[in-house]
Amino acid sequence: QVQLVESGGGLVEAGESLTLTCAVHGSIVLVNGAGWDRQAPGGQREAVARFLGEPGRGGFEVYEESLKGRFTISVDSDQKTMYLQMNNLKPEDTADYICNFDLLASGELYASSLYGRGIKVTVSS
16 A cells, blocks of 8 residues: 655754655556645645646646745655755744645556645744
8 A cells, every 4th residue: 555654844943944755655656746735733725836747757846836936846756755845944834744646556547646644844933
């Protein structure tokens, strides 16, 4: 069974950087898309960044408008590890960050959309 595991969160001060990692555990055949969402305490889930199409293989990156220039999404060549580089962090970036892969697992007939459990990022002022 394929699972997504996030890592790299924690407590940082405003202005610092952090890189989140999302690892795909299990055997996969195809990745159709992938991205990061976040949910602030008491807030709604919002999209942060996403690959439309195959990550790293022709898919292009889209970002929440206000995060352009500070956040960068990337993926390893095997498409099994995705990153979110976050620079110049602000207190309003404090949230649970959740990764998502739209993929076809080995032995399956249909693709599915999987989510990680989320990882906490706290930015102090």
